[in-house]
Amino acid sequence: MRKSTLLCAASLAAVLVSPVLASPAAAQDLTIGASAEPSALDPHYHNLGPNNAMRRHVFESMVLQDENQRLQPGLATSWKPLDDTTWEFKLREGVSFHDGSPFTAKDVIYTVCRIPNVENSPSSFTVYTKAIADMQAPDPHTLIIKTDGPYPLLPVEVSTWGVLSAAANGVTGDIGFGREGCSGTGDYPKTDDFNTGKAAIGTGMYKFGEYSRGDKIVFQRNDNYWGGKADWATVTFRPITSDGPRVAALLAGDVDMIDKPPLQDLERIKNEGFQVSQGLSNRVIYLHMDQEQEPTPGVTGTEKNPFKDVRVRKAVSMAINRDAIVARIMGGVAVPAGELLPPGMFGSTPGAGAEEYNPDAAKKLLAEAGYPEGFGLTIGSPNDRYINDAQVAQAVAQMLTRVGIETQVDAVTASTFFKRRNQYEFSMYLAGWGSGTGEMSSPLRALVATRNKDKGYGGTNRGRYSNPDLDALIDQALATVDDDKREKILQQASGVVMADYGILPLHFEVTPWAFRKGITYTPRADQYTLALGVKPTN
Amino acid sequence: MLVYLLRRLGQSLFVVAAMAVLVFIGVYAIGSPIDIMISPDADQAEMEAAIARLGLDKPLWEQFFIFVGNALQGDLGKSFVYSTDAVGLILSKLPATMELAMLALIFAVFIGVPLGMVAGLRPNSLAGKSIMTGSILGFSLPNFWQGMMLILLFAVVLKWLPSGGRGDTAELFGIPFSFLTLDGLSHMLLPAINLALFKTSLVIRLARAGTREAALQDYVKFARAKGLSPHRIVLVHIAKNIMIPVVTILGLELGSMIAFAVVTESVFAWPGMGKLLIDSINLLDRPVVVAYLMLTVFMFIIINFIVDMLYCVLDPRVRLSEAKA
Numbered sequence: 001m002r003k004s005t006l007l008c009a010a011s012l013a014a015v016l017v018s019p020v021l022a023s024p025a026a027a028q029d030l031t032i033g034a035s036a037e038p039s040a041l042d043p044h045y046h047n048l049g050p051n052n053a054m055r056r057h058v059f060e061s062m063v064l065q066d067e068n069q070r071l072q073p074g075l076a077t078s079w080k081p082l083d084d085t086t087w088e089f090k091l092r093e094g095v096s097f098h099d100g101s102p103f104t105a106k107d108v109i110y111t112v113c114r115i116p117n118v119e120n121s122p123s124s125f126t127v128y129t130k131a132i133a134d135m136q137a138p139d140p141h142t143l144i145i146k147t148d149g150p151y152p153l154l155p156v157e158v159s160t161w162g163v164l165s166a167a168a169n170g171v172t173g174d175i176g177f178g179r180e181g182c183s184g185t186g187d188y189p190k191t192d193d194f195n196t197g198k199a200a201i202g203t204g205m206y207k208f209g210e211y212s213r214g215d216k217i218v219f220q221r222n223d224n225y226w227g228g229k230a231d232w233a234t235v236t237f238r239p240i241t242s243d244g245p246r247v248a249a250l251l252a253g254d255v256d257m258i259d260k261p262p263l264q265d266l267e268r269i270k271n272e273g274f275q276v277s278q279g280l281s282n283r284v285i286y287l288h289m290d291q292e293q294e295p296t297p298g299v300t301g302t303e304k305n306p307f308k309d310v311r312v313r314k315a316v317s318m319a320i321n322r323d324a325i326v327a328r329i330m331g332g333v334a335v336p337a338g339e340l341l342p343p344g345m346f347g348s349t350p351g352a353g354a355e356e357y358n359p360d361a362a363k364k365l366l367a368e369a370g371y372p373e374g375f376g377l378t379i380g381s382p383n384d385r386y387i388n389d390a391q392v393a394q395a396v397a398q399m400l401t402r403v404g405i406e407t408q409v410d411a412v413t414a415s416t417f418f419k420r421r422n423q424y425e426f427s428m429y430l431a432g433w434g435s436g437t438g439e440m441s442s443p444l445r446a447l448v449a450t451r452n453k454d455k456g457y458g459g460t461n462r463g464r465y466s467n468p469d470l471d472a473l474i475d476q477a478l479a480t481v482d483d484d485k486r487e488k489i490l491q492q493a494s495g496v497v498m499a500d501y502g503i504l505p506l507h508f509e510v511t512p513w514a515f516r517k518g519i520t521y522t523p524r525a526d527q528y529t530l531a532l533g534v535k536p537t538n
Numbered sequence: 539m540l541v542y543l544l545r546r547l548g549q550s551l552f553v554v555a556a557m558a559v560l561v562f563i564g565v566y567a568i569g570s571p572i573d574i575m576i577s578p579d580a581d582q583a584e585m586e587a588a589i590a591r592l593g594l595d596k597p598l599w600e601q602f603f604i605f606v607g608n609a610l611q612g613d614l615g616k617s618f619v620y621s622t623d624a625v626g627l628i629l630s631k632l633p634a635t636m637e638l639a640m641l642a643l644i645f646a647v648f649i650g651v652p653l654g655m656v657a658g659l660r661p662n663s664l665a666g667k668s669i670m671t672g673s674i675l676g677f678s679l680p681n682f683w684q685g686m687m688l689i690l691l692f693a694v695v696l697k698w699l700p701s702g703g704r705g706d707t708a709e710l711f712g713i714p715f716s717f718l719t720l721d722g723l724s725h726m727l728l729p730a731i732n733l734a735l736f737k738t739s740l741v742i743r744l745a746r747a748g749t750r751e752a753a754l755q756d757y758v759k760f761a762r763a764k765g766l767s768p769h770r771i772v773l774v775h776i777a778k779n780i781m782i783p784v785v786t787i788l789g790l791e792l793g794s795m796i797a798f799a800v801v802t803e804s805v806f807a808w809p810g811m812g813k814l815l816i817d818s819i820n821l822l823d824r825p826v827v828v829a830y831l832m833l834t835v836f837m838f839i840i841i842n843f844i845v846d847m848l849y850c851v852l853d854p855r856v857r858l859s860e861a862k863a
Contacts, residue, residue: 214809415569
């Protein structure tokens with residue numbers, strides 16, 4: 001009798017203390033431990049990965065990007081260019097916002113009007129709307145968009161922003177679109193209105209539930225979703241920015257899934273009965289070389305800038321054993337790169353393999369270029385931005401030293417690294433580029449096109465590589481609306497850079513996700529962690 | 539008393555001014571937040587607009603004078619990332635940190651003082667020796683590692699307690715607190731223990747040293763001679779007299795627990811001020827970091843002041859008017 005009372009009390013205590021028992025993990029709920037947190041729930045406040053991933057649960061775009069960033073119908077069922085500067089989007093019928101109001105072309109126009117009017121936006125979405133010269137809605141489910149010149153990236157760019165409801169924000173009359181300002185839109189909602197949930201009204205599969213900064217973001221299922229029923233009644237994102245605690249939260253069963261588990265923990269996670277899915281990301285890790293300054297700050301032992309000579313650039317590329325870096329430093333969780341975009345994405349060249357490792361040929365080539373004794377070099381690298389970035393730079397340094405280029409690594413924290421890189425302090429630096437648009441013009445335009453403020457070219461070309469042939473090809477691709485033709489031109493442009501060794505791709509990052517048994521997650525090239533892609537297996 | 543207060547005030551103002559210069563220059567001279575905050579897709583025109591909007595195009599001295607001008611009006615700047623008032627942002631995280639620090643403080647006092655007194659009264663007993671050995675562990679093992687071990691043992695292996703986060707909260711005066719719900723309390727337990735471990739060891743050592751010293755004092759001998767019960771001697775005569783160093787240290791440690799619970803909050807994903815500080819440093823959200831450090835300076839000044847007052851209460855021999863420094 002007494003013993004059973006004790007037992008009873010003990011189990012009661014256990015129930016009270018243990019959250020696992022107190023709230024049995026309902027099969028309808030999903031909790032995700034996220035490595036990064038959005039800075040706001042306003043879909044147009046901050047154009048950054050965590051924000052963009054989070055907004056897709058609530059706010060949808062006319063065009064969606066699938067796991068490989070290929071375009072799919074979203075709120076628009078189809079789109080086509082009517083001529084070089086006019087696009088027609090057919091909008092989905094029978095879609096309603098979370099507040100019940102119907103979705104029409106007016107909502108899209110309202111959204112484009114609001115994007116430049118977000119107060120204090122640290123990084124605004126105007127980059128993706130500035131091509132839009134005019135918008136017309138001949139009927140509620142047809143949208144005509146005009147651009148200044150031929151603009152093939154329009155469908156990609158409309159996939160980057162989510163659509164707001166005009167009615168939910170108090171707009172009942174007609175809206176007139178104008179680049180310098182729209183008419184009839186009234187006051188736009190403030191960023192805080194989204195954070196409190198007041199304005200967080202979209203067409204998405206999930207509705208705003210709760211937002212507590214630093215603690216959790218909760219979404220509820222939208223039962224009236226046009227695309228069918230969501231798999232989870234409640235989705236909770238919990239930001240756990242430190243790696244160890246995030247893994248612990250998964251192992252303890254507090255979260256169902258985590259993103260970016262550290263590579264060294266993958267084995268342990270699998271051994272404990274959890275699952276890992278991983279896929280190629282759109283991010284390439286590359287080495288850029290200063291091809292302008294003479295002498296260049298990080299090179300010693302010569303008065304010249306050796307990287308202006310294509311033979312030196314080629315020698316460096318051949319001296320790097322990319323397979324070894326992938327196998328030993330990246331633990332196999334990466335793929336050697338032969339160009340700036342992974343195979344299978346728009347504009348990549350089938351069969352573009354990575355440079356063969358050949359240290360002997362590299363030495364010979366260096367001697368031919370006038371550096372038989374090599375030279376001294378310092379590589380700049382961040383040490384907390386990309387997966388194992390500083391270790392990769394170290395490995396590259398050892399490989400270059402082996403062929404006679406005495407190399408040291410200057411690895412610093414990302415914020416300092418980027419500042420110094422932008423002041424051209426490095427003769428060679430390691431960095432990464434994720435292609436937001438998922439197609440080849442993104443890395444080409446940013447990394448290797450000649451720096452040109454007016455055209456927006458070469459924004460991240462801190463090696464100041466310049467090749468008029470390449471620039472002409474990029475111009476041509478960006479004025480070709482026909483997808484097949486454009487892809488061919490982009491492949492050709494990529495070939496030009498690679499043959500010229502204008503930049504040296506090292507590897508593509510592979511992104512892992514870890515989750516409990518009973519669910520699956522399809523890896524995404526954009527590295528987004530979306531509850532939309534988490535499926536129960538039974 | 540009044541002279542003393544005025545002198546303290548003057549010193550405090552000097553400290554605040556010196557800190558403002560050091561902190562501002564230290565934080566604003568490093569790195570470039572633009573490259574971390576802004577999307578790489580943004581073109582140069584937009585980058586320049588963002589730089590101008592944040593005032594980063596101005597020379598450092600000009601930025602500093604703008605900062606001081608605003609600070610004198612009580613405005614410590616706006617977060618670059620969240621574009622909200624930096625002080626408001628920090629204060630919104632204060633309750634989470636405070637409740638954690640308070641629970642840790644309670645643990646430290648109610649575990650540390652009795653254990654330390656036991657070790658002081660019976661220094662050569664098995665209990666006394668084990669307590670002292672245990673306190674060495676509390677001192678020497680890194681906080682981060684202790685936290686991870688707590689998680690591993692109680693969350694991963696035994697699955698008794700959650701591994702992190704804040705759990706359910708309930709509102710008191712419109713502020714959400716975890717200690718008001720059972721689930722919230724279960725979330726608080728591990729981080730509070732983690733935060734308290736070092737302080738508990740500290741208190742144990744102070745209480746032990748104090749007890750050993752006090753036990754030999756004349757007034758204790760006299761009390762014994764008077765025939766007072768051992769309980770009364772320990773609880774009244776010794777306990778009260780060992781509290782001065784304990785209060786001093788805990789006062790200072792409370793400040794550091796609130797201001798720099800960074801490790802514990804990161805390990806347990808506790809959404810308090812420490813985690814905000816680390817995230818802000820990583821994002822180079824300069825106004826938040828500067829505002830944080832300035833608030834910390836204020837807090838330490840106030841805590842020190844309260845500690846001095848408490849001395850006075852605990853030991854009437856201490857007279858504030860005589861205190862120098």
